[in-house]
Amino acid sequence: MCERRGPARMELSDSWSAGSVAAVLPAGGSGERLGAARPKQFCALQGRPLVSHTARALERISWISDIIVVVSLEHIETMKSIIQKYGHKRITVVEGGVTRHRSIFNGLKIFAENKLSNCPLQKPEVVIIHDAVRPFIEEDILLKVVKAAKDHGAAGAIRPLVSTVVASSADGCLDHSLERARYRASEMPQAFLFDIIYQAYHQCNDYDLDYGTECLHLALKYCKTKAKLIEGSPDLWKVTYKRDLYAAESIIKDNLSQQVCVITDMKGDDVQVGFLLHETLKSHIKVKRISVSLCKDDNYMQNIILGQCYNFICMHVKKSAFQETQQLVDILENANVSTLYPVVLISVHLNVSENASFSSEMEDLTRIKEFAREVKKKNILVYGLLIHYNKGSKDLQGLGYLIQHCSTEKRHRYQNGTRSVKEGTTI
Amino acid sequence: MCERRGPARMELSDSWSAGSVAAVLPAGGSGERLGAARPKQFCALQGRPLVSHTARALERISWISDIIVVVSLEHIETMKSIIQKYGHKRITVVEGGVTRHRSIFNGLKIFAENKLSNCPLQKPEVVIIHDAVRPFIEEDILLKVVKAAKDHGAAGAIRPLVSTVVASSADGCLDHSLERARYRASEMPQAFLFDIIYQAYHQCNDYDLDYGTECLHLALKYCKTKAKLIEGSPDLWKVTYKRDLYAAESIIKDNLSQQVCVITDMKGDDVQVGFLLHETLKSHIKVKRISVSLCKDDNYMQNIILGQCYNFICMHVKKSAFQETQQLVDILENANVSTLYPVVLISVHLNVSENASFSSEMEDLTRIKEFAREVKKKNILVYGLLIHYNKGSKDLQGLGYLIQHCSTEKRHRYQNGTRSVKEGTTI
Numbered sequence: 001m002c003e004r005r006g007p008a009r010m011e012l013s014d015s016w017s018a019g020s021v022a023a024v025l026p027a028g029g030s031g032e033r034l035g036a037a038r039p040k041q042f043c044a045l046q047g048r049p050l051v052s053h054t055a056r057a058l059e060r061i062s063w064i065s066d067i068i069v070v071v072s073l074e075h076i077e078t079m080k081s082i083i084q085k086y087g088h089k090r091i092t093v094v095e096g097g098v099t100r101h102r103s104i105f106n107g108l109k110i111f112a113e114n115k116l117s118n119c120p121l122q123k124p125e126v127v128i129i130h131d132a133v134r135p136f137i138e139e140d141i142l143l144k145v146v147k148a149a150k151d152h153g154a155a156g157a158i159r160p161l162v163s164t165v166v167a168s169s170a171d172g173c174l175d176h177s178l179e180r181a182r183y184r185a186s187e188m189p190q191a192f193l194f195d196i197i198y199q200a201y202h203q204c205n206d207y208d209l210d211y212g213t214e215c216l217h218l219a220l221k222y223c224k225t226k227a228k229l230i231e232g233s234p235d236l237w238k239v240t241y242k243r244d245l246y247a248a249e250s251i252i253k254d255n256l257s258q259q260v261c262v263i264t265d266m267k268g269d270d271v272q273v274g275f276l277l278h279e280t281l282k283s284h285i286k287v288k289r290i291s292v293s294l295c296k297d298d299n300y301m302q303n304i305i306l307g308q309c310y311n312f313i314c315m316h317v318k319k320s321a322f323q324e325t326q327q328l329v330d331i332l333e334n335a336n337v338s339t340l341y342p343v344v345l346i347s348v349h350l351n352v353s354e355n356a357s358f359s360s361e362m363e364d365l366t367r368i369k370e371f372a373r374e375v376k377k378k379n380i381l382v383y384g385l386l387i388h389y390n391k392g393s394k395d396l397q398g399l400g401y402l403i404q405h406c407s408t409e410k411r412h413r414y415q416n417g418t419r420s421v422k423e424g425t426t427i
Numbered sequence: 428m429c430e431r432r433g434p435a436r437m438e439l440s441d442s443w444s445a446g447s448v449a450a451v452l453p454a455g456g457s458g459e460r461l462g463a464a465r466p467k468q469f470c471a472l473q474g475r476p477l478v479s480h481t482a483r484a485l486e487r488i489s490w491i492s493d494i495i496v497v498v499s500l501e502h503i504e505t506m507k508s509i510i511q512k513y514g515h516k517r518i519t520v521v522e523g524g525v526t527r528h529r530s531i532f533n534g535l536k537i538f539a540e541n542k543l544s545n546c547p548l549q550k551p552e553v554v555i556i557h558d559a560v561r562p563f564i565e566e567d568i569l570l571k572v573v574k575a576a577k578d579h580g581a582a583g584a585i586r587p588l589v590s591t592v593v594a595s596s597a598d599g600c601l602d603h604s605l606e607r608a609r610y611r612a613s614e615m616p617q618a619f620l621f622d623i624i625y626q627a628y629h630q631c632n633d634y635d636l637d638y639g640t641e642c643l644h645l646a647l648k649y650c651k652t653k654a655k656l657i658e659g660s661p662d663l664w665k666v667t668y669k670r671d672l673y674a675a676e677s678i679i680k681d682n683l684s685q686q687v688c689v690i691t692d693m694k695g696d697d698v699q700v701g702f703l704l705h706e707t708l709k710s711h712i713k714v715k716r717i718s719v720s721l722c723k724d725d726n727y728m729q730n731i732i733l734g735q736c737y738n739f740i741c742m743h744v745k746k747s748a749f750q751e752t753q754q755l756v757d758i759l760e761n762a763n764v765s766t767l768y769p770v771v772l773i774s775v776h777l778n779v780s781e782n783a784s785f786s787s788e789m790e791d792l793t794r795i796k797e798f799a800r801e802v803k804k805k806n807i808l809v810y811g812l813l814i815h816y817n818k819g820s821k822d823l824q825g826l827g828y829l830i831q832h833c834s835t836e837k838r839h840r841y842q843n844g845t846r847s848v849k850e851g852t853t854i
Contacts, residue, residue, distance in 0.1 A: 152600065158593065162667050163612035164641045165592050165605070166585065166656065173579065173653040177613065177644045178592070185590035186604065214591040217604045226600040229593065234668045240589050241661045243674035250673030 021146055022066040022124035022194075023058050024107035027051050027079070027132030028096035040239055041132040042078060045249045046256070050239060051079070052086045053135035053252065058128075059090055061139050066121050068107040069132065070096040087303055092121065101209045101218075104129060105201040112198055123194060126150055129215055130189040135248060136235035142189055148228035149191035154219040156190035157232035184229065187236045190215050196223045258285045261309035265293045265316070265324070277315070301328070305335045311344040322367045325382060329375050346383045362386075448573055449493040449551035449621075450485050451534035454478050454506070454559030455523035467666055468559040469505060472676045473683070477666060478506070479513045480562035480679065485555075486517055488566050493548050496559065497523040497534040514730055519548065528636045528645075531556060532628040539625055550621060553577055556642055557616040562675060563662035569616055575655035576618035581646040583617035584659035611656065614663045617642055623650045686713045688736035690755070692720045692743070704742065728755075732762045738771040749794045752809060756802050773810045789813075 027041045041051040051069065058067050067090050071079045079093045094110055096103035111123040126149050130137060141157060148155035161180050169175040197215060200222040208218060219225040239248050262278055278289045288309045292300060312332075316324055325347040332343055347368055368384035375382055454468045468478040478496065485494050494517050498506045506520045521537055523530035538550040553576050557564060568584055575582035588607050596602040619642070627645040635645060646652040666675050689705055705716045715736045719727060739759075743751055752774040759770055774795055795811035802809055 154601075156601075158595075159590075161592065162665060163586075163614055164644075165588065165610050166613045166641075166643070167610055168585075168656050169653070173655055174581075174583075174643050174647055175653075176647075177641050178610075180640065181638075183592050183594055183605075186593045187590055211608075213607065214593075214604050216593070216601050217591070220601055220603075226596070226602075228600055229595050234670070237668075237670070238589060241664075243661070243664070243678060244670075246677035247670035247674040250677070251670055 020125040021064050021128065022068065022111065022121070022126075023064050023128040023130060023189075024068045024070065024104055025051070025054065025058070025130055025132050026070045026096065026100055026103045026107065028070055028072045028075075028100070028103045029133070039075070040245065042075065042082075043245055045135075045245065046252050048086060049082055050135060050245075050248070051132040052082050052088070053248075054130070054132050054137065055088055055091055056086070057135060057137045058130065058142075059088060061142060064128065064142075065090065065124065067091045068094050068110055068121075070094045070103040070107040072096050097209075099210050100213050101201070101204075101215075104215065105209070108194075108198050108201060111194065125194060126191055127194045127197060128189050128191045129197075131238055133239040134188050134236055135239070136251065137189060138233070138235070141230070141232050141236070142191075144230050145189050145191045148230055149193060152228040153196045153223070153225035154190070154192045154216060154227035155230055156216045156227050157187045157236055158184035158229045159187050159232055159234070159236065161185055186214060186216060186229075187232055187238070189236075190227070192219060192225075196225050199223055200225075255286075256310045259309050260285055260287050260311045260313055261304060262287060262289045262313045262315065263328070264289070264291050277313070301331050302335060305332065311346075313346045313348060315348045315350060317350045322364050322371070325368055325384070326371065329371075329378075329380055329382065332380055333378060342379050342381050344381050344383070346385060348385045348387060350387050447552040448491050448555065449495065449538065449548070449553075450491050450555040450557060450616075451495045451497065451531055452478070452481065452485070452557055452559050453497045453523065453527055453530045453534065455497055455499045455502075455527070455530045456560070466502070467672065469502065469509075470672055472562075472672065473679050475513060476509055477562060477672075477675070478559040479509050479515070480675075481557070481559050481564065482515055482518055483513070484562060484564045485557065485569075486515060488569060491555065491569075492517065492551065494518045495521050495534040495537055495548075497521045497530040499523050524636075526637050527640050528628070528631075528642075531642065532636070535621075535625050535628060538621065552621060553618050554621045554624060555616050555618045556624075558665055560666040561615050561663055562666070563678065564616060565660070565662070568657070568659050568663070569618075571657050572616050572618045575657055576620060579655040580623045580650070580652040581617070581619045581643060581654035582657055583643050583654050584614045584663055585611035585656045586614050586659055586661070586663065588612055613641060613643060613656075614659055614665070616663075617654070619646060619652075623652050626650055627652075682713075683737045686736050687715070687738045687740055688731060689714060689716045689740045689742065691716070691718050692751070704740070728758050729762060732758065738773075740773045740775060742775045742777060744777045749791050749798070752795055752811075753798065756798075756805075756807055756809070759807055760805060769806050769808050771808050771810070773812060775812045775814060777814050 029039055029041060041054075042049050044050075045053060055067060055069060058064055067088075069079055069091055071093060073095050076093055076095060082088070083091050083093070092110060094107050097106055108127065111121055111127075126146050128142065128146060145155045145157060161183055162185075164180050165178040165183060167175045167178075192215070196219055200215075200218040203222040204212075204218050208221075212218065216227040219227060235251075237244070239245060260281060262281070275289075278287055281287045288304070290300075290304065312328060314324055314328055325345070328345060332345070349364065365384045365386055368382065372382035372384070456466055456468060468481075469476050471477075472480060482494060482496060485491055494515075496506055496518055498520060500522050503520055503522060509515070510518050510520070519537060521534050524533055535554065538548055538554070553573050555569065555573060572582045572584060588610055589612075591607050592605040592610060594602045594605075623646055624642060627642075627649040630649040631639075631645050635648075639645065643654040646654060662678075664671070666672060687708060689708070702716075705714055708714045715731070717731065739755060741751055741755055752772065755772060759772070776791060792811045792813055795809060799809035799811070
């Protein structure tokens with residue numbers, strides 16, 4: 001799946017066997033602070049509901065076996081249709097309670113009370129509790145929190161306070177202010193040894209369940225477990241107000257323009273080219289690499305597209321760059337992804353032979369150029385590249401640079417709100 | 428200036444004589460949490476630096492006599508050029524210190540140490556302290572905070588906590604969590620009787636000046652003044668991270684599409700039409716009404732445009748709707764306001780006579796339609812309306828609805844990132 005930088009991927013396989021980490025995602029909030037018609041977790045950001053963005057972020061992580069999304073009764077069908085529409089695979093929908101704590105408790109019961117729920121989910125060693133409205137969760141922080149939970153019984157992400165915290169007296173005047181440096185904001189994700197948090201929920205009283213919000217507090221109060229606090233990144237913030245939806249949408253747009261799917265359908269020695277391009281690009285942007293013949297497997301591509309790898313580089317050796325390009329555009333059109341923002345598609349025609357006919361290659365590129373002009377009306381920006389590739393060379397930096405440039409230009413277009421499009425460039 | 432809803436305007440004139448309220452705006456932050464090349468207060472939002480948005484919000488309020496913007500030495504010239512470029516009138520730039528408290532103290536000294544600074548600013552009764560990075564400050568909360576400061580000596584805006592606040596023990600584990608309902612986040616604006624906050628700053632020690640951030644705390648510690656805490660709106664949040672810049676920009680865009688300048692150049696009975704339109708619109712959107720002949724006073728219009736009233740309704744009686752429209756488009760082009768987002772200009776041609784030649788009116792509108800097609804390339808969206816107006820009628824709701832619809836459509840275009848434009852509609 002999506003390649004990720006940093007050491008996280010290296011470490012995790014040593015630490016847990018499959019099936020020992022699960023996640024509970026309370027998504028039952030009413031969104032009253034947002035002031036919108038629907039709860040914020042169901043608001044669409046770039047055409048996809050917020051809860052689906054968050055679920056996808058968790059699903060990308062292979063060592064999380066099950067994701068329990070807890071929603072209020074009235075939103076169960078909505079959530080099920082989201083799972084179907086966006087192709088979520090490891091999600092179980094559970095009915096929530098009237099408060100956050102009651103919802104989380106319901107989510108945990110699914111593992112512990114198999115007989116009650118007729119659910120074959122395996123009880124995890126560690127359970128992550130996250131929020132449906134924190135979509136920018138990365139593997140590295142999850143790994144840190146889960147490891148710390150295994151060592152300490154409980155762990156949670158924290159952030160420095162942005163504002164000073166004050167206490168008021170009964171007359172609404174300042175009683176005292178807290179020294180900002182000594183306190184932290186408790187954010188998500190949090191993680192617990194399953195038995196600890198489940199026991200804490202079992203022991204806590206109705207007041208806790210109705211008025212409390214902090215899981216770390218329950219673990220401390222009922223299980224004497226002092227959670228390890230882990231400094232997290234600013235991205236962990238919670239979408240609370242309308243302005244946060246604006247911010248989340250802009251970040252998603254920004255991320256999309258930095259995400260590329262490299263598609264190759266090459267055999268033998270030529271496979272190396274795809275690998276080299278991937279290596280060159282991955283230090284700049286997030287790259288997913290797949291090897292597939294576009295003509296054969298539409299479903300597979302549809303799933304990739306729904307997974308939101310929204311820029312594409314399609315590499316061909318030999319003939320028919322045009323046909324493959326057209327095929328991918330058809331898939332993009334069917335998936336409707338280009339309705340809201342431009343999709344960049346770079347069709348790279350590699351010439352590895354030294355005797356190729358220049359005129360026939362140019363003919364193919366001219367067809368792509370005309371095709372590009374036509375599909376740009378559909379918000380799909382096609383670029384055609386012809387490259388004479390020397391097999392001896394390990395260096396595709398020139399191509400990497402060019403492709404990065406295209407991606408940056410796309411982002412720039414967003415920011416300006418304009419739509420200047422170049423079609424069919426050749427090098 | 429800009430008309431505002433709510434009772435605030437009614438009350439303020441009873442409460443203070445001119446010259447008794449001033450504001451200090453610390454703008455010396457380095458913006459390191461933002462991760463941008465320049466401090467966030469100088470980042471451009473919709474083409475205008477954040478500090479200018481905030482200063483403008485304060486400047487719109489007539490009962491604030493002076494605004495002191497405190498910036499670091501290296502940004503003094505930047506700030507002065509911002510004042511000149513955006514036509515700020517009541518701002519004095521002061522050099523800041525190395526910390527927030529030292530900067531605020533420098534700002535206050537300008538009033539108290541006239542001899543030192545050779546500055547003729549009158550010492551205010553109440554001083555508002557706000558942040559350059561909180562651009563969405565409204566008159567009602569300022570009024571509440573200033574009134575409370577007059578009664579209590581000090582006052583500040585607060586907000587509910589979004590996250591639970593936790594304290595950690597020495598080993599980085601949870602020590603305890605605070606009960607969220609008992610605490611509040613201290614936000615801005617704050618206000619003080621000048622003598623109290625000035626005395627507090629004079630008495631406080633270097634540790635306070637170097638490590639403290641909370642003015643309310645100083646007033647309590649050194650002057651035993653318990654600040655009144657006033658619940659503020661979510662808009663008071665502080666632009667801290669990159670995501671906040673995204674959010675602020677989206678809010679500004681949203682506000683702009685809800686702001687209209689009605690321009691009339693009418694005499695006698697016809698003046699009433701402009702008034703009626705203004706009354707009809709103002710319950711839906713923010714309306715500024717000016718009466719000016721476009722051909723005569725470019726400078727005045729330039730200032731309006733820089734004040735960011737970005738949609739225009741131009742009302743004409745009799746002839747030459749076209750000429751006036753063309754004139755306003757020229758001014759808009761010169762001001763470069765349409766570079767980043769579309770400006771809507773609705774040219775309303777009122778026919779108050781019963782004997783007017785229909786064909787000559789239609790001719791004028793046809794010219795506007797052609798003109799509209801041309802200027803939409805420059806991101807200025809011109810609509811032409813022809814209205815047969817019966818002087819007896821007090822009702823312009825139809826027109827109000829239509830204009831509101833145009834404005835909403837513009838906002839919709841933003842959100843979709845598309846640009847479908849209608850030109851030259853007639854009713």
